[in-house]
Amino acid sequence: MTRTDIHIHSSFSDGLATPRQIVEFAVSxxxxxxxxxxxxxxxTAWLDEFFEEIEALKEEFAGSIEVLAGVEAKVLDxxxxxxxDLGRVSRADLVFAAFHRIPRAKGFMARRDIGRNKAEALENWFTSMKAVLSNPAVDIIAHPGNILKMSGVRIPTYLKEEIASLAGPSGKVFxxxxxxxxxxxxxxxxxxSEGVQILLGSDAHSIAELDELWSDWPANASSGHM
Ligand SMILES: [Zn+2]
Ligand SMILES: [Zn+2]
Structure with a gap:
């Protein structure tokens, strides 16, 4: 049983804490x-610097905590x-594909259209999700379905079943x-039930948020359904 958080943002992108502050808090x-x-x-210009910094923390804290480097990139189409940049992000331990927008045949749906055109949003999301599941550069699907949830769109059970049945053999983590x-x-x-590995991520953007998001989880809780 391991206590794992695979999704913590640092000051390399839009998080407030430095990688070192995050690691020290996580150890505590x-x-x-x-x-x-x-x-x-x-x-993104800082990738190599990011990987080097995480690499150094990995070595420094080996024995106390395992530190991984992840990148979160949006699904484009x-x-x-x-x-x-697939050549450069291949140094990451985990490459996340995230639906920060919903692709359409050309470009992306406007955010306000997601709630207005639910059927189209679901279809576009599902089409792109199926494709992401066969993208070999992707390890893990970030916050699956949150873009729909935020616009009040429920994912019908048959679509969840279809995604789960494709996700199993794809080897992608959710x-x-x-x-x-x-x-x-x-x-x-x-x-x-389809054998998909699930890992917990807080998506915290600060130490305070990390603390808050984990407040329901006792220190000895397992974080995965593996
Ligand atoms: Zn995200
Ligand atoms: Zn995120």
């Missing part, structure tokens, strides 16, 4: 493993491409995201 709270995961784009409460219980159990 008995985490076994954390992944410092920052937002990237195709032209129906072909499941992500907004990252994040159980503490901040957004996704996937919901029904979706999680479908994923688990």
């Amino acid at each position: 709270r008995q985490f076994d493993r954390i992944c410092i995961t920052d937002h990237v784009r195709i032209d 129906f072909s499941g491409r992500i907004d990252a 994040e159980h995201n503490l901040k957004y409460g996704v996937p919901d219980g029904g979706f999680l159990s479908l994923l688990v």
Whole structure:
């Protein structure tokens, strides 16, 4: 049983704490493993510096905690491409694909249209999700379904079943995201029943938020459904 948080943002992207502050806090709270995961784009300039810093922390804290480097990139289109330089992000321990927008045939749906055109939003999301599941550069799906949930769109059970049945053989990990409460219980159990590995991520952007998001989880709780 390990206490793991695979999704903590640092000051390399839009988090407030430095990687070192995050690692020191995580050690004080008995985490076994954390992944410092920052937002990237195709032209992110600080990637090498990020990987070097995480590498150094990994060595310095070996024995107390396992430290991983993650990158979170948005899904760009129906072909499941992500907004990252694949050659450079391959140094990451975990590459996250995130739906920060919903692709359409060209470009992205406007945020206000997601709630207005629920059927189209679901179809576009599902089409892109299927493609992401066969993108070999992607390790893990970040906060699955949160873009729909935020616009009040429920994912029908048959779509959850279909995604779970594709996710199993794909080998992709799904994040159980503490901040957004996704996937919901029904979706999680479908994923688990298809053999999908689930890892917990807080998506915290500060130490205070990290503390808050984990406040319901006792120090000896397992964080995965593996
Ligand atoms: Zn995200
Ligand atoms: Zn995030």
